[in-house]
Amino acid sequence: MSALVAENLRVARGKSTLLRDFSLVFDATESVAIIGPNGAGKSTLLKALAGTEALTGGRVRLGRRNLADLPAAERAQAIGYLPQHFGPHWDLSVAELLEVGAGRARSLPADALEKATAAFELGGLERRRWSTLSGGERARVLLAMVLVVDPPVLLADEPAASLDIRHRLDLVRTLAERGGDRLSVVVVHDLDLAFSFFKRVVLLADGELIADEAAARLIADPRLDEVFGVRFERLRAGEGWHLRACR
């Protein structure tokens, strides 16, 4: 069954059109990467899917219900959204951040906080304050905060962009693997990671949907080169892919 459906999405701000009338259907269990050059509308699409961006036209359905009609609290429990940048204004501890994240659920199993702490390897960090955490630790805390209520849908906006390669790999793999039993839609900057870890890839450019295909098929598609304005050398690297760009 489709978990999230975008129908004829259109988003315009002033004179500029950010998303130009396209539709997408997401299953309840799959992992999808969204790629595209700068300004393609990736973040706008993600916010529209999360129900936090006002639509100019079209609608988003969560299951059978119109997302715009859903009470904000219910939406927050059903859709986990990982922003591109996150910096709390107060220097909360890891345990406190998880508590705030858990607070948005109407009810949680008693061991939800414990489970999240274990799943994201935060044991021993509970009392540490945000300002003292490394980039990799921060990424795990953020993920734990968003996922502590175990939302059926996860939307993540390039959360790995500022991480070093090992932590980026860990994070993107975690996000992709969540597609095994949930829906996980991730804006990915690193094309190698997008094509290596995700089964399905959505390609955007200038607010338009260029392609929405299986990763294995899109990797060979010449539209990829066209959209990014380069010529890619496609190298098979172990289980994944390496794309080398030339002009």
Next chain:
Amino acid sequence: MRVWLGLAAILLLALVVAACAGHAWASPADLWRALAGDAALRSRLLVEWRLPRVVAAAFVGALLGLGGTIYQGVFRNPLAEPYLLGSAGGAALGATVALLVPLALPQSWLLPLLAFAGAWGATLLVIGISRVAGAVDAAGLLLAGVAVAAILGALRSFLMLALSDETVSLQVVLSWVLGGIQTPTWALIAGGCVGLSLGLARRLDVLGLGEAMAIAFGLEVRRFVMLAVLAGSVIVAAAVAYGGLVAFVGLAAPHVARWLVGPLHRPLLPASALVGAIVVVLADAIARSALPPAEIPLGLVTAVAGGPFFIVLLARRLRS
């Protein structure tokens, strides 16, 4: 738990010290006798005049602590404070109008009502100015607040010059504006304000994660900010209507409380209230006893103590 017991013990101690302090000092034994129902004039004065004022100081301090915490939480800015953001100045202007302008309603109604209108209006004005100017950061908000506070202060001085004559004593308004605790009948108000602010606690925490995250976590940010500013204005207005303009307690109390119980608002709000109560009770004791037989305005005492605190915070923030 230890922190709470400690705070309660310090507050109790401060209350006892303040009840003893005055231009005629009483001993704790005098206080005990007076509370036990001694009929001597000295004991009756203690119970009927000094004790209510000490308790009122505690309530005003608690309200300032709550108000400061809410403002800092809403503006996500540790330098936000009712006094600096013009909200206390607005309340003072409203209260001055209530004291000086003969209007149809009884003054006991007008004072809190106009104080609230002033506090709310000033805060909305500051938010509006900083939004129009496109400055939502700490500096822009503070500058807008300082400007609005200056204008409101000038308006208040003008009103006092233009409207006071023999029938209304300028002295009364002046001493009230400089901060002087009035005798209270309103423990209920303080209780209501604590309840009101605790109702905001969880959403203040979510807002503190940043706007994008707060929206994703299901908070309707604009609506909540307006609601919290309204609640903050009610609390500030109550503090100003009964305690006059008391500077910097709303700034300092949340900081001290944050060191003690951390930044989550459910413990932070009551802790700030306790710290604010302790500070104002002690400051009021100094105000009453330092220069006998004169009484120093309470607002002067807290400004002398709180000003340097603000400068240190500002310097630390600018450096980081």
